[in-house]
Amino acid sequence: MESVEVLVAHIQGLFRSSDEVSQLHSLLKQSEDALRSHADRLVPFLSQIDPSIHTLGYLFLLEAYSSESISREETSGFLLSVVEFINSCSTEQIRLAPEKFISVCKIFKDQVMQLGVPMQGIAPMRMAIRKLQTSTEQLTTLHSDYLLLCLLAKCYKAGLSILDDDIFEVDHLRDHFLYCYYGGMINIGLKRFEKALECLHNAVTAPMTTLNAIAVEAYKKYILVSLILNGQVPSFPKYTSSAALRNLKSYTQPYVDLANSYARGKSSELEACVQTNQEKFQSDSNLGLVKQVLSSLYKHNIQRLTQTYLTLSLQDIANVAQLNSPKEAEMRVLQMIQDGEIFATINQKDGMVSFHEDPEQYKTCGMTEHIDFSIQRLMVLSKKLSSLDEHLSCDPTYLSKIGKERQRFDFDEFDSVPHKFM
Template sequence: MESAEAMIAHIQGLSSTPEDLAHLHNLLKQSEDSLESQAPNLGPLLTQLDPSKHSLGYLYILEACASATWGEQENELVSTIAKFIDSCVTEQIRLAPEKFVSVCRKLKDETMQLQMPIRGVAPLRTAVRKLQPTSEHLTTLHPDFLVLCLLAKCYKAGLSILEDDIVEVEQPRDLFLYCYYGGMICIGLKRFRKALELLYYVITSPMSSMNAIAVESYKKYILVSLIHNGQFSNFPKYTSSVISRNQKNFCQYYNELATSYASGKISELQACLETYREKFETDNNVGLVKQVVSSLYKRNIQRLTQMYLTLSLQDIANTVQLNTTKEAEMHVLQMIQDGEIFATINQKDGMVSFHEDPEQYKSCEMIEHIDSSIQRIMALSRKVTAMDEQISSDPIYLAKIGRERQRFDLEDFDTVPQKFHM
């Protein structure tokens, strides 16, 4: 068993070159059992190391320390881990990624235990970036970071990694959680289009059995579809049959809500809400369901803009089943502010005049927006082409294709009968 002094000396002397770090890594792996047994007494050793220079050794000792019981010193542990994440050297911690993930998850657990998730948001965002080879890689820390963002209501911080185009995934569960938590963050920011995109990935991904993540994603997808699109459409044929077979068992009341919404009648929708209120509350989706009801009012008002040039607030209230003209006015004002309709309200006589969309799509801002969208699509196209070329030259893929072709060799089939020749 190596002494603490000798271990510190090795860490300090073997943290410079890649060759030294490889040798140090072997020594540390051999000392894991020793570190674990001495975990409660290792804290003082960290003060002898510089996390910005001795990141690999510091990581091994810190992970062993974190496994011990800290009791009332949880705050100190959180601070120590946060400082390490901020100052550690990327090249060194990537030599032991599983240790780094373990330490980061300890930080997440402790901040949740302390009911201060916001303390883990910035460190875990840094950890994700340091663990990622590129911004296109999904790490196992992505879901942990997004959970803290949700608990701390730091939705914009979560959005910073949701804007990446992920193309490399190691574990399907990490992708499912990333998309589900990411979808919830986008819902919190009312970025419903992005939320639908993320939830869609969960539901349409291949799966051998129904899982809780897919069920919850399906429920939220229906609600967000109604809010954003005003309808819920069936999923494509390539969606796993597991979803189509089980959705009635787990999500039937959400399907009924969508059917009530499609009727366009507020009374039917509210009746459905009351019938299944307890289930929606159990799912923590009552807030979203209320937004669904609100969106139906908006859809009905939007239909009026297609039939009338002017309409009184009283007529709007009567037609869309609002209780008062004040409620009608508030809905119309909010829709004007959100750019969902184009109208003006005459306060004197309570009349609403509806207008055409004033956007001419020729302003500098709109041209820049279109150009940036085109550039992003072209970049994605290049990535897909590169991935296709990489897969096409993969030996394992080619070997499998070769075996499949042997099964369908043209010589195995009879020649086409003469009477069918064109």
């Protein structure tokens, strides 16, 4: 063990100057094999190093220790060591060996999942992301791990702390797919269906040369959320990859059938489609969403009535919307009024419903603040896009690939991304 003891002495003897840290980094990389060969005996040495001062040395030892399987008896101590390290480590030093930091954090995530305590990993993983990021616009490989812990712990609101960031930098495409998919699930859990649809849309339409399983699962939920929110599934925008255009529907046929049944507006037909494919929906863990789709058909049938009639009896609403009774029609209309989905009044004396126009005049302080916030955000995004466009326009690799085909990518040809997601 003398070699490890000498290495620890070097770690303790070096401080935070850039030259010393650089020297230590070279020494640590040369010692990786030796550290891994003594992985099961590194714990006592970790206690001799201050992670806030000697972050880089501590990280190499901790990663080497975690490279071997960790016994159940050692798990508690390992988790405490990782939490302490994440909270106190130097941002500058971990960025010298980001792959080591990521490895430790992923093993930490795996351990809390195996113990069935995902909640314990949420705060440390959020801190790890912020320390690893160069800016909040960067998507790290830890983002999806963090969101997975939030999902498993059913702590959906914690996921919003990173989902509300605008992401412009993606290192690995798989991280993007998982981030969008898990983000969609978290927003579904919070019933933020507009945001969920935005996340799932980004997963389905992301560049891909071959279809991947994440995009397939995202498209299943994309269909269901689209039906719940808008009563229809939009066609693919033109910037969708050819791999997705060719294959997604064939891999999600029960969901496509559900959307087709929904479009015909008959509850009995939709219920039959759900019954036929119930086992598939159940195995995909989407049966709860499918039941919400079934319920939303009645809502959208009622909403269509507001576009045609000024007044209508509860009995007529029950007949047209295929509800069981005027009482059920009354309860659904009341719920929709409460949720702001329609504007109407019910005269219980004669059982008549009067439909009204949207009373919003767009002149309240709250609405003005909302519009101003949206405008400011769009201005920031516009500047960012202009900067990215300028950077790409000067990138030799991009220019050599695009060549004469550049004219094919005129922005006027692109379908717009829904702006309701702001």
